[in-house]
Amino acid sequence: MPPLHHTPPRPRRVTLADIAARLGVTKVTVSRALNQPEKVSAAMRERVRECARELGYMPNRQAGSLASGRSRLIALLIPSLSNAVFSELHRGLEAPLAAAGYQLLIGHTGYSMEEEERLIETWLSFGVDGLVLCGSRHSERVTEMIARSGCAVVECMEKREAPLDMAVGLDQHAAGRAMAEAMIESGRRHIGFLAARMDRRVEQRLAGWRAAVEAAGLSQEYLMTTPAPSSVKLGGELLDEMLTRWPNLDAVFCCNDDLAAGALFECQRRGLEVPARLALAGFNGLEMTRGTWPALASVVTPRREIGERTAALLLARLSGDHASTPRGLWEDLGFSLQRGGSLPRA
Amino acid sequence: MPPLHHTPPRPRRVTLADIAARLGVTKVTVSRALNQPEKVSAAMRERVRECARELGYMPNRQAGSLASGRSRLIALLIPSLSNAVFSELHRGLEAPLAAAGYQLLIGHTGYSMEEEERLIETWLSFGVDGLVLCGSRHSERVTEMIARSGCAVVECMEKREAPLDMAVGLDQHAAGRAMAEAMIESGRRHIGFLAARMDRRVEQRLAGWRAAVEAAGLSQEYLMTTPAPSSVKLGGELLDEMLTRWPNLDAVFCCNDDLAAGALFECQRRGLEVPARLALAGFNGLEMTRGTWPALASVVTPRREIGERTAALLLARLSGDHASTPRGLWEDLGFSLQRGGSLPRA
DNA sequence: GTGAAAGCGCTAACAA
């Protein structure tokens, strides 16, 4: 931590010692009155609390964690702030962790492994007790740092055979396959797949689509991908390209809901009827899919439940329960299909 | 920080002292080699670095901040993780802060003042050097804690006459008024306003709409609000109610883009032509508004620029430049109108 | 260029 020159000193903050001095007791007593109230007489508790309030005392948690070796901090690393998928994961984590006295930190990786590494380093150096990661692709250094730190880790969202520590999610391949099969069952024969920003999860969904299409003896050529970040507009542009190239398409499975929404708008622009002429589906089942017209088919993923289960695992581990939180634990929370109006049954 | 029972000890981490011992020097030298390399001989620098790598040393920043009184941490508190508005604010902040060696933390308030208070308390107790808040409505305790901490603060997004410290944003009232005026100029006479979750910014937009409508001698009665969180689906439902109640509406200004998108879908469901029969507009100018069909009119807010300017102010203040970062500073970064296809000129 | 001493604010362990 290099020095900051010219920095004027902050106002000196009130410490435990100030309260102790004022009350004529020792710091430990004050600390206990505040943090382990049951270990102190009711009278003392009150005196300390009032004095703390009066003086505007604010504990210094750096000092606290340093001394105790525990931070009561859990960090969540999400690839994208704007993707609602991760906000629901967050929601599932938040409440149970807060209830147990843990503070949830959020870090933003922007889908970058380097940024993930930097963030993990930062969080570990701040002594987080637990780490929640999205996905299963990490740099080697991340693996090392985590192993060395002994920090509890849950990898979220995708199927993971050999987790760093624990993992909770769903089988993205099976989900991709299921949606493609639903399209086939509903009578579609020319089924496209549209993907942006190919992370591992998208690759797995794509592989699932491929498996279903192949098994049904249908063509796998209707595939369009781009490394660009996905967006509604992009969905429209890609569908436009697809339809120009393969005008006979009768269904398009988009790797996420934003693309699917954009594809839907593109159909409206072209006057192409959904689902009569083209069936559409997205992935994740975001709120939005139920607001479009027609409502969009999608694979509904249990993001919130994943968050809740993750929180439970972390809390169990952090309270010393190693039996139910073994290293290598993998939990599959499944998924469900939502057909909306854009993919009616045959 | 109450004790956690049954918690098995973590593997002891490598410290400065370990490196020092191995190299036969003192901790200070190691610390300097790592953090102020110019203060140490080139040879020593290399030996220390190599040894650190070998041992897998990871600095303990709690100890570092405690000793130095500075954390190089800046916290951003956002009301909603899923609202893309805030993700772009974050993007604007991130790069300049990282470049200057600061780590940006994200906290999630869920639009709750209590949660904001809790988070601010947490961050201050972790010794953050700076705080970025959204909005200008805070609990009294927040005001106190911030004043006492001497932490640099920027309030973002909305116009603010008497900031806690500094503020950067735009005049939401003027923006609301401008969009309503654009509707009027384009010949609309029955202009509705649709709002969900009324925070201060939404109230200001609403007031702007009211002012414009009143000034034009038009009716202010076409107003529908709900405290529910906004969503695409909700936009459709509210528009449905509005049109049932006031079938003569010829324009609807939604307080954000999600609602506007939902309203657009509802028009499609009803076979109501946009913009011929009904003009539609949202607020924020999210990417999505350019992907719908027709593209949605919206007030484009300079979220990213707000983030960048906020970062610059914080960095200036933290490097001791008080002249250009006076308390009470307010910067208005303006806005622009996007007409899309949903609000053509007359 | 390197070291010695002191202390940041708090908590753990044990003692009284």
Place this chain on the structure above:
DNA sequence: TTGTTAGCGCTTTCAC
């Protein structure tokens, strides 16, 4: 129920 002692891992100041 309260106090004593010691120390978490690092940085700061000042000396060499």
